[in-house]
Amino acid sequence: MSRDIVLHAVSMLFHGREADLLALDKVDLEIPAGRFVSLIGPSGCGKSTLLRLIADILKPHSGRILLGGDSPRAARLARAIGVVFQAxxxxxxxxxxxxxxxxxxxxxxxxxxxxxxxxxxxxxxxxxxxxxxxxxxxxxxxxxxxxxxxxxxxPRILLLDEPFGALDEITRQRMNLELLRIWAESGTTALLVTHSIAEAVFMSDEVHIMSARPGRITGTVPIDLPRPRDLAMMRGREFFDCVNKVRDGLFGYEGIPGPVPVEAF
Ligand SMILES: Nc1ncnc2c1ncn2[C@@H]1O[C@H](COP(=O)(O)OP(=O)(O)O)[C@@H](O)[C@H]1O
Ligand SMILES: [Mg+2]
Structure with missing residues (x-):
């Protein structure tokens, strides 16, 4: 299958007044055409930066980004990228x-x-x-x-940066179902940034997990739930297993918060 979004060793450095900040450190990512893929990670780990690099709003410090074989700039000029922001x-x-x-x-x-x-x-x-x-x-x-x-x-590529972050849980679930229907009908490759584990699993073919600063992709969880997805799947064993895999990838197998040490009291 052709790769629609390819990042190779992409790093991003922001120059600060006091010090420089390495927001992304050699990120490798490959997203096949037509997939729905999520990116999940803690606040500040560089998710929005990654999306902005793909959308050609920012230029990477080093590394290479190819969108259907083109540079982000060429893809942007060809109107191949659609972006939805949180605000x-x-x-x-x-x-x-x-x-x-x-x-x-x-x-x-x-x-x-x-x-x-x-x-x-x-x-x-x-x-x-x-x-x-x-x-x-x-x-x-x-x-x-x-x-x-x-x-x-x-656009061939749809980038979504926490598009439903400001919505209540019930509206958000309805919007998620709608977004899946729209994605299926439009045939785009979708990359969704979220910090909801359940949302990432429910929506995606694959969930990429990012670590906190400097942002890196530390794991990928394939989601083999059938499509079209429905809310009843969220009660099933398979869904639960995927959620746990993403959770383990984010927090480690111990999970956090761990048992609170006695001396903390
Ligand atoms: N334009 C910028 N200038 C300087 N630092 C930035 C800029 N944009 C983001 N950062 C920093 O880069 C890091 C990653 O930010 P961001 O991509 O917004 O994270 P996320 O979307 O995962 O919450 C943060 O530490 C943030 O403060
Ligand atoms: Mg963000």
């Missing part, structure tokens, strides 16, 4: 349709492969809200609109 990034004075069609307006009619904004709005389940303004929508609906906007140019 709402819709323009508040524009309606849902105007937000979703914005990327089409920016690239102009030169890109023939773009979807119609209304088709994308239907795909994310926002029909009837085309003329609503972002403040009239719930948080979950705003993220649906952001996903529609990210997909309107039919």
């Amino acid at each position: 709402p990034t819709l323009l508040p004075w524009r309606t849902v349709r105007q937000n979703v069609e914005l990327p089409l307006k920016i690239v102009g009619s030169a890109v023939a492969r773009g979807a119609s904004p209304d088709e994308m709005i239907r795909l994310v389940g926002l029909e009837g809200f085309e003329n609503a303004l972002p403040h009239e929508l719930s948080g979950g609906m705003q993220q649906r609109a952001a996903i529609a906007r990210a997909l309107v140019l039919r």
Whole structure:
């Protein structure tokens, strides 16, 4: 199977006033085309940095990134990458349709492969809200609109940085199911950053585990649950086994928090 996202020995150094910070240390990653893959790790381990490098928002200090054989810059210019961020990034004075069609307006009619904004709005389940303004929508609906906007140019790669982090648990589960349906219909390669173990397992074909600073990929857990996924699977033995594997990868086999030493009291 072809590799859609390849990182080879990617390091990222941020220059600080006092000292430099090694945010990513020789990260190797290969994601086959069409997969749904998650990246999980503690806060500050470099997940967003990794996504920004792939999206060509940042340049790596060293190492190589290839997206379908192209550089991130070439992939970005070819509109092959869609990004959804955690914070709402819709323009508040524009309606849902105007937000979703914005990327089409920016690239102009030169890109023939773009979807119609209304088709994308239907795909994310926002029909009837085309003329609503972002403040009239719930948080979950705003993220649906952001996903529609990210997909309107039919990118091959969809990068999602904790897109549902601000939502309540029930809305989040519904959005996860929706996102899987949208991913299956759109045929993109999806890379999801999350710090929820259950979410990573539920969504993914593979979960990559990152360590705290400097960020490294320390393990990969394949998730062999059948697709399409449904919430009932989260109660099954197989799901539980995968969750434990990711947990062990993150915290070590002892698990944390460990027994509290007596002298702590
Ligand atoms: N633009 C930046 N300049 C300096 N340091 C940064 C910058 N972006 C991120 N960092 C630092 O790099 C590390 C990784 O950050 P980030 O990728 O946001 O982590 P995560 O998304 O896993 O929480 C953190 O220590 C953060 O403070
Ligand atoms: Mg982050």
